[in-house]
Amino acid sequence: MPKQIMQAEPGRGNYFEDFYLGQVFKHATPRTVTDGDGALYIALTGSRHILHSAQPVAHALGYRDRTVDDLLAFHIAFGKTVPDISVNAVANLGYADARFLLPVYPGDTLSTSSTVIGLKQNSSGNNGVVYVHSVAHNQNRQAVLEWKRWVMVHKQDLARPAPVTVIPELPAVVPVERLQIPEFLDGRQFETALTGGQKLWDDYAPGERINHPAGMTVDDSDHTLATKLYQNNARLHFDEQMMKATPFGRRLMYGGHVISICRSLSYDGLENALGIAAINAGTHSNPSFGGDTFTTWTEVLERWELPGRKDLGALRLRMVGVKNLPSRELPHRHVEQNGKQVYHTNVVLDLDYTVFMPRR
């Protein structure tokens, strides 16, 4: 046996004390997204959204090709940030100001970079919150999507002084003027027969609640295949042995995949939501595990005209993901607990996002 020299811890990532304001990460392993990823995404979610499903339809609406599903692009771009930002995370606390800037097409290659825009050490001194602004570019150096998120990260060297607290200003919602809807997209070319949904932008009313009828059970193989496809290497999703020693007791489902499942389940009732323009806010309110069955409801929050367009409008939606209960049986997201409103234990997702949809 040769003398063993142990290598300095590989894949160590960054701890709270390693981050500083203005720090820039160019995340590793750019990723070419292909028709293969698109097929797998359909197999993993059952997605039927038309722009990702049918090349001739996308083409007739002005797109160069079918587009890569917005959330598939998001998860792949997000996965790139994990080794630098969140491999030592205690929890992913929230998302804000996510904007989908340009379509991603099969064959495009995504790279992600992030900038630290806020830091706050927790009172315990054992961890702190890191705020990052991440941007994904395609191979032509065009920004295709961006988002902000904040994560609680472990501190390893507790002796290091706390940084100055900086909490960035985050918009509660991406306003309509900041939505990037493709100019070439011609909503007048759209036919509802293609999606099977009769309702267009004009037919939704703020306050409306849609109980999407479908439910989907997600097994361990499903969510781990998805998360590996996204090249997200956060260990708590994959290592059953390691997770047995935690309070979870087993592999935790990647919250982003829960968003994808719920978005796919929301097809019936929102068939003509062509694409996602923004994610305004998102909370993974309870953990999900292999074997959980998901159902979804959507609340219509706002209906916006898009500046200068008569063919398309925007809907701000609240998508609520529920596990192991039909969503229609749950009247509210919250329940009262000790005088406080807390999420119902079966509510796993509360996502505020904006779609664009053809008008009458």
Next chain:
Amino acid sequence: MPKQIMQAEPGRGNYFEDFYLGQVFKHATPRTVTDGDGALYIALTGSRHILHSAQPVAHALGYRDRTVDDLLAFHIAFGKTVPDISVNAVANLGYADARFLLPVYPGDTLSTSSTVIGLKQNSSGNNGVVYVHSVAHNQNRQAVLEWKRWVMVHKQDLARPAPVTVIPELPAVVPVERLQIPEFLDGRQFETALTGGQKLWDDYAPGERINHPAGMTVDDSDHTLATKLYQNNARLHFDEQMMKATPFGRRLMYGGHVISICRSLSYDGLENALGIAAINAGTHSNPSFGGDTFTTWTEVLERWELPGRKDLGALRLRMVGVKNLPSRELPHRHVEQNGKQVYHTNVVLDLDYTVFMPRR
């Protein structure tokens, strides 16, 4: 909390009273089929059929490219019909007169339409049988495959009068004159070394039974991934919570995927069956579930010359799918029960179909 207006039931589908004779459905969500779907289909079935596996071989035989597996194309085209035809089905009763008309290539986009060709309310008045003729077209408006099926569908508004009973005439078998074998396909260019099977059309005899040696266990993730890939959204395949309350007690495997598994298992012994020309009749004789192990036998029913061709012939086959027993241990599909011949409880599939195969 905003005032909630509940949306009329989305994804409701059609009940028995909603169907009428001559009714035409243009089903939603056309689907571009890609190399990604082809790779997934291989991963889900273990298929080794040469036309779908090897581009240069397909090309040498006259095809433009590898073809999309016949059954993959069928399942995708079939999946499109579910939201309109069978989302409220009690049972899928049978198939007939399915014909594969043109090859489907990676990059093609499939759309399906259906016409109601028969209706019969059951004596209970609670449901009825709907007969449909479905046709799938590619992006060039060419019909690539068609089939007839009949499903038992729930009636919701029991007060509605029964329709006039019309039962369409369905052929017991697609006759040889109606098989569409590609004219460009040159069977003389075929080499058995490519498939590893020495037997050609001339070497099979009606009455022959082939016990295919392989067995395959299909887990819940496998069949749900497949069925989502086919964009078949029938809920009983996906929602474990909902299914727990049914006599099945769990998610039911999509019967079409059982056909695919058995067809793949039948490779050893039928290596040179280049493609499927027709499905004459099909019965899902017992339900299948995640964890079931499938084996298969094939009976050669007929050997047909193809008009005007010396390079290729057709074989009419009966493929029997068995669960949780080696097929060779089962002498017959049927057993006697109370003086009646019924399917053995381990027989899950009885499919009468026609393939084309090179001749000596």
Next chain:
Amino acid sequence: MPKQIMQAEPGRGNYFEDFYLGQVFKHATPRTVTDGDGALYIALTGSRHILHSAQPVAHALGYRDRTVDDLLAFHIAFGKTVPDISVNAVANLGYADARFLLPVYPGDTLSTSSTVIGLKQNSSGNNGVVYVHSVAHNQNRQAVLEWKRWVMVHKQDLARPAPVTVIPELPAVVPVERLQIPEFLDGRQFETALTGGQKLWDDYAPGERINHPAGMTVDDSDHTLATKLYQNNARLHFDEQMMKATPFGRRLMYGGHVISICRSLSYDGLENALGIAAINAGTHSNPSFGGDTFTTWTEVLERWELPGRKDLGALRLRMVGVKNLPSRELPHRHVEQNGKQVYHTNVVLDLDYTVFMPRR
């Protein structure tokens, strides 16, 4: 019921007495490898290796396109040999002298042929060892990879005389002069920011041990999907019913897929290992099953300069796969048992292989 004529056993394969020295097999079912296979491979392994992940990066380094993962190509080429060589195998005993000769690109079609280079009947007379040399070619008849392996195969007709024993000379290691590193590959164009790993060839020292931090649980659906993707039809990986009657009691994981999982886990710490040049030796030291969690360590065995090149060097590595224990908790591969060194029961893989890596 028609008179049944049973077909001679299909998919029978070859038994020990069917092999003879110099025998050549042209294995069936060539396979076109596509972007779909690439996406699935990422989903099945979590691979982040740059040449397979990012088209523009591969292109900048001189490749025509992203390459197909070396091990994916290997498994597909290997799977072709199963029906002729090892469908009746008792055990896959070892690999040697595997060389990766040319890049495989999406769209390439692989065919494999094998030559019997050695035979040795075991003293029991019930089985024997078959040594084969296998070569995979692309559609342009270029050899892209080759390997030698030896398998123990059942004898069926025990009356047949034993063949003359011939044991081929197998190199313990593929020497540096026989490594085929693409001439066009320009290591000076490489940037470590792309992979997230700072260490280059110069920074590794023989004797060094790298405990890769990640662990991955592999479920039954994962390994069976992978093995079907490889079109490897060895029944013991798929047929739970059949395996219940064996001492294993359940489906056995394909050892090649364990190599893939470990290789993917070894990314953190070996980020800049661009590709595999050779597999010198390999042992599947214990069986693996669905539900096992894998971790990996790597020992650096040798660091070689490549003749005539200053941009790239080779590292000979020993990758050890461990199940259900963090690899860092295991100091040695072996334990003493009755005075003999045997593999620790949790060590499932011992692979000696050679990679190429950019130099400083």
